[in-house]
Amino acid sequence: MGRGDLTNDEWARLAPHLPKPGRRGGRWSDHRTVINGILFRIRTGVPWRDLPERFGSWKTVYERHRRWSADGTWERILHAVQADADTQGRIDWTMVSVDSTSCRAHQHAAGPPRTVPRIAKRRSTPRQHxxxxxxxxxxxxxxxxxxxxGEGGRRPLALLITPGQWGDSPQLIPLLERIRVRRPSGGHPRTRPDHLGGDKAYSSRGNRRYLRRRQIKHTIPEPRDQRANRQRRGSKGGRPVGFDEQMYKRRNEVERTINRLKNSRAVATRYDKRAYVFYGTATVASIRLWVKP
Structure with missing residues (x-):
């Protein structure tokens, strides 16, 4: 086992959720070796062609990562390991926080054609295209x-990729809609945290109305201009927003989650041309955080 490879405990948590090889075609290369190669590239950020020979053919490693990013396999694996963690009581639902981080795009990620990739002509559009x-x-x-x-244990519950100049507030609702943790006993997956924390970038009437409708308690500070506008309107401006200072102190948990995620150099700097491949890269880094003991 090399540095950064999956340990036996991590592999035991991950292996049951990997896809089985189909009946047609040749025999798949060993999952553990290929996934260790994917993790090595995500951790170090090296070009795919420079993967060490102990992981086998670089093209095999890259193609499996690209295919599993395109068809949503990585996303399904993430949901599966989250469900296992929830069964073991390892998800802290008492406080879920939201935030965003910018990732500089490397020159190798620049200039992809603005069309649906060739895989769409043969099969279907990639999940996160x-x-x-x-x-x-x-x-x-x-x-x-x-x-x-991110949940209180400093692990990601949901991810969303957007261009760097997009604001945070419009992405709150799409981001929360991606939280889906299955229950082992069946029934509807859990999608609602006990409490939501966010900085003032997420403060808007639409977001607060959405959270109240879903009965999600939230701690989001009100910006000075919004407060002044509300006070200027008098009784028509509505009541002051509630703010729990003690709960807001826990918002640092999502920032620490981002720091853990960006320890992977291929996440901190985007080398992937395609958005769906980069989403798969960030998802694999998240899976690694979930399978750690």
Whole structure:
């Protein structure tokens, strides 16, 4: 076992959720070796062609990562390991926080054609395909954003990729809609945290109305301009928003989750041209956090 490879305990948590090889075609390369190669590339950020020979053919490793990113396999595995963790009581639902982080796009990630990739002509559009490829120009030139909802144990519950100049507030509802943790006994998956925390970038009437409708308690500070506008309107401006200072102190948990996620260099800097492949890269880094003891 090399540095950074899956341990036996991590492999025992991950292996039951991996897809089985089909009847047609040749025999698949060993899952553990290939996934260790994917993890090595995500952790170090090296080009795929520079993978060490102990992982086998670099093309096999890359193609499996690309296919599983395109058909949603990585996302299904993430939901499965989250369900296992929830069964063991390892998810802290008392406080789920949301935040975003910018990722500088490497020159190798720039310039993908703005069309549906060739896989769409043969099969279907990749699960996380974006016409804009999640790239935008902001103060740091070409960047993309990872919007993240993290639980109290500093692990991601849901991810969303957007161009770097997109704001945080409009992504709150789509991000929360991605939280789906299955229950082993059946029934509807859990989608609602006990409490939601976010910074003032998420403060809007639409977001607060959505959270109240879903009966999600939340601690989101009100910006000064919104407070002044509410007070200027008098009784028509509504009641002051509630704010729990003690709960808001826990918002640092999502920032620490982002730090753990960006320990992977291929997440901190985007090297993937396609948005769906980069989403798969961030998902694999999240899976690694979930399978750790």
């Amino acid at each position: 974006r016409p804009d490829e999640g790239l935008g120009r902001s103060r740091g030139d070409l960047t993309c954003k990872i919007h993240l909802a």
